Amino acid sequence: xxxxxxxxxxxxxxxxxxxxxxxxxKLNLKITCLEQxxxxxxxxxxxxxxxxxxxxxxxxxxxxxxREFFSDYPINCDNSPISIANYNAVGGSTLIYSGHxxxxxxxxxxxxxxxxxxxxxxxxYDDLEKYYNLNDKMVGVSGLEGxxxxxxxxxxxxxxxxxxxxxxxxxxLNKLGWHWWPSYSAVKKSKKYKKGIRPTAVxxxxxxxxxxxxxxxxxxxxxxxxxSKKNIATGVIYADKNNNKIFLKSSIILLAASGIGTPRxxxxxxxxxxxxxxxxxxxxxxxxxxxxxxxxxxxRFSKFLASNEGPEGCAIYSHQFYKTKKGRGFKxxxxxxxxxxxxxxxxxxxxxKFNKIVFGKLFFNKLFKSYGRTIPLAIICEDIxxxxxxxxxxxxxxxxxxxxxxxxxxxxxxxxxxxxSHGINKCKKLLKxxxxxxxxxxxxxxxxxxxxxxxxxxxxxxxxxxxxxxxKCHDVxxxxxxxSSIFPSSSGVNIASTVQAVSLMISDHIKKNINNFIxx
Amino acid sequence: MKKKLDKNLLIKNNLKTIFDTMIPGDKYxxxxxxxxxxxxxxxxxxNKEDFKEIKMNKNTKINLEFYTDILGDTVLEAYFTxxxxxxxxxxxxxxxxxxxxxxxxxxxxxxxxxxxxxx
Numbered sequence: 001x002x003x004x005x006x007x008x009x010x011x012x013x014x015x016x017x018x019x020x021x022x023x024x025x026k027l028n029l030k031i032t033c034l035e036q037x038x039x040x041x042x043x044x045x046x047x048x049x050x051x052x053x054x055x056x057x058x059x060x061x062x063x064x065x066x067r068e069f070f071s072d073y074p075i076n077c078d079n080s081p082i083s084i085a086n087y088n089a090v091g092g093s094t095l096i097y098s099g100h101x102x103x104x105x106x107x108x109x110x111x112x113x114x115x116x117x118x119x120x121x122x123x124x125y126d127d128l129e130k131y132y133n134l135n136d137k138m139v140g141v142s143g144l145e146g147x148x149x150x151x152x153x154x155x156x157x158x159x160x161x162x163x164x165x166x167x168x169x170x171x172x173l174n175k176l177g178w179h180w181w182p183s184y185s186a187v188k189k190s191k192k193y194k195k196g197i198r199p200t201a202v203x204x205x206x207x208x209x210x211x212x213x214x215x216x217x218x219x220x221x222x223x224x225x226x227x228s229k230k231n232i233a234t235g236v237i238y239a240d241k242n243n244n245k246i247f248l249k250s251s252i253i254l255l256a257a258s259g260i261g262t263p264r265x266x267x268x269x270x271x272x273x274x275x276x277x278x279x280x281x282x283x284x285x286x287x288x289x290x291x292x293x294x295x296x297x298x299x300r301f302s303k304f305l306a307s308n309e310g311p312e313g314c315a316i317y318s319h320q321f322y323k324t325k326k327g328r329g330f331k332x333x334x335x336x337x338x339x340x341x342x343x344x345x346x347x348x349x350x351x352x353k354f355n356k357i358v359f360g361k362l363f364f365n366k367l368f369k370s371y372g373r374t375i376p377l378a379i380i381c382e383d384i385x386x387x388x389x390x391x392x393x394x395x396x397x398x399x400x401x402x403x404x405x406x407x408x409x410x411x412x413x414x415x416x417x418x419x420x421s422h423g424i425n426k427c428k429k430l431l432k433x434x435x436x437x438x439x440x441x442x443x444x445x446x447x448x449x450x451x452x453x454x455x456x457x458x459x460x461x462x463x464x465x466x467x468x469x470x471x472k473c474h475d476v477x478x479x480x481x482x483x484s485s486i487f488p489s490s491s492g493v494n495i496a497s498t499v500q501a502v503s504l505m506i507s508d509h510i511k512k513n514i515n516n517f518i519x520x
Numbered sequence: 521m522k523k524k525l526d527k528n529l530l531i532k533n534n535l536k537t538i539f540d541t542m543i544p545g546d547k548y549x550x551x552x553x554x555x556x557x558x559x560x561x562x563x564x565x566x567n568k569e570d571f572k573e574i575k576m577n578k579n580t581k582i583n584l585e586f587y588t589d590i591l592g593d594t595v596l597e598a599y600f601t602x603x604x605x606x607x608x609x610x611x612x613x614x615x616x617x618x619x620x621x622x623x624x625x626x627x628x629x630x631x632x633x634x635x636x637x638x639x
Contacts, residue, residue: 177633304616359542
């Protein structure tokens with residue numbers, strides 16, 4: 001087997017891996033980043049492509065089981081009402097994410113203490129704030145200061161247009177006396193591109209890391225982490241595009257392969273000392289999967305609102321029902337997000353599913369009764385950690401390198417069901433008050449397992465958690481996890497901002513203590 | 521050779537009629553053949569299996585359901601990515617929103633009743 005060497009190895013070039021790669025690239029060390037997906041050209045995934053509405057069903061389909069690219073691994077979701085969404089390429093899921101970029105609330109770090117659910121983080125919002133600020137600066141986050149739902153957030157770029165539908169919903173929220181605020185978006189306004197420019201992890205971090213000397217190897221899938229007898233990770237075995245197996249030696253290893261990919265590699269790295277998976281002496285690896293169950297409510301209006309325009313992910317949001325309140329019948333809460341409505345192609349496909357449109361004389365008549373006239377709202381529910389919700393290796397379904405796929409075992413809790421139902425009813429009320437003629441609602445949305453959290457949770461004790469405060473595996477001194485796997489609770493907001501802030505924080509810790517690791 | 525050319529012409533004309541029957545256009549929107557370079561499109565799809573089915577059915581009466589199944593995605597994609605259609609949608613939007621006013625976001629926020637700290 002061919003042998004290569006590096007000082008620091010980062011597994012995964014998505015949101016988390018890219019941030020760490022850039023942060024560590026300032027050290028005078030050899031850093032390698034392995035990514036199982038390909039390197040795509042910016043023009044292929046650009047936010048401003050006119051055919052984006054088409055590619056999202058094809059090349060940029062969010063479902064890996066439908067894409068079935070070489071870089072995708074099988075994810076069996078037969079035991080889950082929500083299927084997993086991801087993207088395997090340099091840049092990871094940031095190539096296709098909406099760019100909605102909120103931070104976690106301060107209370108999200110202490111849900112055990114406040115509500116006796118999930119587990120508390122080993123640091124709080126104040127500890128992370130410095131890294132949120134740094135990340136916002138690197139990304140270029142649009143938004144508005146002064147949101148009563150958050151501590152002060154400064155240095156935001158000019159907020160994005162909320163559009164006619166945003167205006168209508170904002171007025172209605174004022175009427176109801178509910179909280180709302182324009183969205184925080186990783187999208188910059190641009191004269192050239194009306195939709196704005198949404199940078200991905202490639203532009204934000206990875207290209208800068210590469211300039212500083214980081215080597216990114218696409219199409220390279222990590223199969224196993226190898227250990228020494230002294231209980232130190234010595235490197236990984238990876239398969240290149242031609243399925244050649246290579247041993248890459250490294251002094252430090254950072255895992256950044258997502259809440260599904262990270263436990264998959266660790267579970268596949270069994271040895272005599274760790275027969276249930278590497279770094280799994282606690283038995284917690286792969287457990288406590290949280291997914292942010294999503295509710296969907298859509299109102300149709302008689303007036304054209306150009307609701308298909310505006311920020312891709314969220315124009316305005318409400319945190320009116322974000323925290324626990326007695327009498328609601330559930331703990332924690334959810335975000336209501338105003339989404340943009342689909343473009344003409346997606347509108348047609350949606351209507352056709354219900355036999356409400358055909359080609360021919362009435363094509364435009366039917367299409368324009370929906371296109372630009374519907375207002376979709378999403379309910380992002382905070383998921384509560386539960387050991388029974390888990391991922392494990394699926395030996396029956398292997399990827400193209402022969403590595404086992406993943407099986408997801410996930411059920412929606414009673415708490416979440418009540419939360420979803422509450423959210424759907426509140427959104428119906430909101431749309432009805434706004435003047436919607438017809439309202440459609442459902443939840444949980446099946447194809448919406450975007451936010452993969454909790455499968456290698458942080459904790460003080462090696463008996464009930466996988467990593468410590470700095471993402472270091474309790475069981476292996478030079479093995480770190482820098483992605484959302486380590487989150488002990490999920491919050492009720494999108495996770496990208498927190499994923500990158502946490503990755504920066506952990507890589508800062510490694511930087512400060514680099515001599516301890518490299519000397520080993 | 522001549523026979524083959526005639527056959528292709530027949531298919532091309534037939535397809536033009538099919539395309540315009542599927543998307544005939546309206547006050548703002550152009551018909552399919554006005555918006556899309558049909559010659560290019562036919563060249564693009566002529567090797568696909570679906571196209572062979574069209575060839576076999578070229579003499580039958582236009583059955584929209586049949587053509588929706590085999591050409592629907594192609595027609596939608598080609599039409600709605602056409603520059604002429606993008607411009608038509610923009611013009612349509614401007615006309616429809618002529619009398620709709622948008623309020624300034626700061627003004628809307630100043631009218632928010634909920635000021636309590638939520639964090």
